[in-house]
Amino acid sequence: MSGDIAKFNAAQAALDYVKDGMVVGLGTGSTSAHFVRQLGERVRQGLRVKGVPTSEATRNLAEQVGVPLLEISQITSIDVDVDGADEVDHQFRLIKGGGGALLREKIVAAASKMMVVIADETKWVETLGDFPLPVEVTRFGFALTQERVVQALRATGCAGDEVVLRVSGKANEPVITDGGNYILDAHAKRIPDPAKLGAALKEIAGVVEHGLFIGLSQVVIIGKAKGADVKTL
Numbered sequence: 250m251s252g253d254i255a256k257f258n259a260a261q262a263a264l265d266y267v268k269d270g271m272v273v274g275l276g277t278g279s280t281s282a283h284f285v286r287q288l289g290e291r292v293r294q295g296l297r298v299k300g301v302p303t304s305e306a307t308r309n310l311a312e313q314v315g316v317p318l319l320e321i322s323q324i325t326s327i328d329v330d331v332d333g334a335d336e337v338d339h340q341f342r343l344i345k346g347g348g349g350a351l352l353r354e355k356i357v358a359a360a361s362k363m364m365v366v367i368a369d370e371t372k373w374v375e376t377l378g379d380f381p382l383p384v385e386v387t388r389f390g391f392a393l394t395q396e397r398v399v400q401a402l403r404a405t406g407c408a409g410d411e412v413v414l415r416v417s418g419k420a421n422e423p424v425i426t427d428g429g430n431y432i433l434d435a436h437a438k439r440i441p442d443p444a445k446l447g448a449a450l451k452e453i454a455g456v457v458e459h460g461l462f463i464g465l466s467q468v469v470i471i472g473k474a475k476g477a478d479v480k481t482l
Contacts, residue, residue, distance in 0.1 A: 253279075255369035256333075259472030260284035262479060263331045263365050266468065269297050272324055274357040275311055276332025277304040277350035280367050280472075284331050289314025301327055303357050304350035305427050321356070330361035334368050335380040335460075337469055341366070341482055342443050346383030346460030349415075349426050355458055355465075364466040373471050377443055378407065381434035383415070383460040384450060388423075391431050394455030401449040402437050409438035430457050 260283035267273055267288065275285055285300075285307060292298065292315055300316045301324065302308040311318055332354055336344040343366065345351050358364045386394045395412050402410040415424040415432040423431050440446055440461075447461040469480045 252369050255472035256280040257283045258477045259367040259470045262470045262477040263367050266329050266365050271328040272299050274327045274330030274361050275300045275302045275307050277307050278333040278348040280333035285310050289316050303353040327361040330358050330364045334366050336374050336377050341466045343462035344380050344460050351460045352385050352458040358465045365468045366466045367470045369472050378437040378440035381436045384433045385430050385457040387455050388431050397453045405446040406441045407437035409436045411436040
């Protein structure tokens with residue numbers, strides 16, 4: 250419960266970055282869901298914004314709480330993107346994609362004038378890698394891609410090199426992203442050079458996108474049991 254309160258407080262603090270008339274990127278995940286619900290309340294109070302969802306789950310939630318939406322094809326830029334993170338280090342580098350929406354999340358973040366990351370204290374880390382790094386890959390030849398991801402982890406000095414296909418809990422079937430792809434979870438344990446690993450993954454045929462977000466966020470809000478800490482670069 251305390252973790253959920255911290256997420257709520259982080260999301261609430263992010264509302265300060267949303268102004269009337271803005272186009273707002275709407276992230277995916279439990280912390281982002283708090284933000285979308287609170288944004289919906291502000292809309293009901295008269296705030297005029299348009300949201301760009303990063304997943305079908307976020308789209309459905311935004312529609313439920315009354316946040317007007319735009320399609321990504323209707324815009325050329327986004328004023329502010331508010332999204333969560335699975336890990337964030339002190340250089341504001343992120344691991345994202347635990348919710349399976351990393352591709353759309355990165356497209357929206359890259360198109361935004363500002364990215365505001367909201368998270369609870371457990372996500373604030375010294376070194377990335379304890380949380381498995383999601384890598385979205387094409388279904389065709391995914392086993393070959395999986396082996397090359399293993400090689401990339403080894404080549405860039407990561408502490409771990411286990412890479413597993415993400416499957417759903419009940420059916421034990423591969424998780425399919427909104428883009429129709431698979432997700433590999435790379436258990437790097439410790440990533441000494443996130444930029445180097447990100448570049449190595451990008452060179453692999455079959456990798457659609459990876460969950461390392463580098464140089465995209467300018468504000469990180471860490472929610473606590475009471476209030477939130479706002480950090481800026």
